[in-house]
Amino acid sequence: MIVFEDATVVAPDSGVTILEPTTLTLRERHISVIGANGSGKSTLARLINGLVMPTEGTVTVEGKSTHKHGREVRRMVGFLFTDPSAQLIMPTAAEDVMLSLRRTVKGRDARMRAALEALDALGLADRADVAVSALSGGQRQLLALAGVLAVAPSIIVADEPTTLLDLKWRGHVGALLRSLPVQLIEVTHDLDSAMRAERTLVIDSGRVAFDGAPGDAVQFYRDLIFGRPEQAQRA
Numbered sequence: 001m002i003v004f005e006d007a008t009v010v011a012p013d014s015g016v017t018i019l020e021p022t023t024l025t026l027r028e029r030h031i032s033v034i035g036a037n038g039s040g041k042s043t044l045a046r047l048i049n050g051l052v053m054p055t056e057g058t059v060t061v062e063g064k065s066t067h068k069h070g071r072e073v074r075r076m077v078g079f080l081f082t083d084p085s086a087q088l089i090m091p092t093a094a095e096d097v098m099l100s101l102r103r104t105v106k107g108r109d110a111r112m113r114a115a116l117e118a119l120d121a122l123g124l125a126d127r128a129d130v131a132v133s134a135l136s137g138g139q140r141q142l143l144a145l146a147g148v149l150a151v152a153p154s155i156i157v158a159d160e161p162t163t164l165l166d167l168k169w170r171g172h173v174g175a176l177l178r179s180l181p182v183q184l185i186e187v188t189h190d191l192d193s194a195m196r197a198e199r200t201l202v203i204d205s206g207r208v209a210f211d212g213a214p215g216d217a218v219q220f221y222r223d224l225i226f227g228r229p230e231q232a233q234r235a
């Protein structure tokens with residue numbers, strides 16, 4: 001369970017409020033987060049694993065505060081960035097997954113076998129020794145996912161996880177993420193994917209403007225973007 005209590009984010013330099021005081025309890029297995037560019041979705045997502053700290057208020061994951069228990073929270077919460085290059089740091093694909101496994105699998109050979117299995121599951125077995133810099137954008141996104149899945153987190157926060165993927169892998173990764181025994185918080189511009197969640201948050205100008213059933217949330221978002229302001233006001 002993820003709990004936001006009056007969590008507020010203010011940009012340190014400008015003093016601009018990026019996320020208004022937000023109180024939420026996230027229990028559902030699959031929650032989608034939608035909203036316009038720059039509305040605050042990534043900021044909300046990053047609060048969950050402590051990549052962003054609330055300026056005021058708190059965020060707790062399974063009772064652990066991101067502020068006081070950052071390490072435990074990061075072990076529970078796997079984070080997938082929109083830009084996979086932000087989380088790939090080793091020279092080759094296999095080495096990168098092995099780095100993710102450093103705490104959970106002892107011994108280099110066992111780690112290599114586990115890394116190859118993780119790569120194989122995402123169609124990257126033949127890319128194991130290829131330089132990360134030589135992988136395509138979609139392959140990098142899959143590699144980042146392999147690294148996150150390899151450590152079996154109980155929660156995955158995915159910030160537009162399928163943006164760079166082709167149709168086949170988009171469907172495959174979406175289905176894979178939904179099938180995992182984890183809580184999935186998915187930030188997405190893909191409204192079809194958002195609709196598959198149990199609950200959807202619509203973020204607008206740094207606040208949760210709608211929180212409810214995905215179908216209603218998508219309609220609310222469309223009204224917000226394309227008009228019908230009298231409906232978009234209800235929140």
Ligand SMILES: Nc1ncnc2c1ncn2[C@@H]1O[C@H](COP(=O)(O)OP(=O)(O)OP(=O)(O)O)[C@@H](O)[C@H]1O
Nearest residue numbers: 011012014018035036037038039040041042043044
């Ligand atoms: N550290 C920061 N300092 C100043 N402004 C920031 C900072 N981080 C985010 N912002 C601003 O806060 C707003 C929300 O950013 P955020 O990345 O959360 O939006 P988003 O909804 O994820 O956008 P997108 O869909 O384009 O990825 C943006 O206007 C962004 O420029």
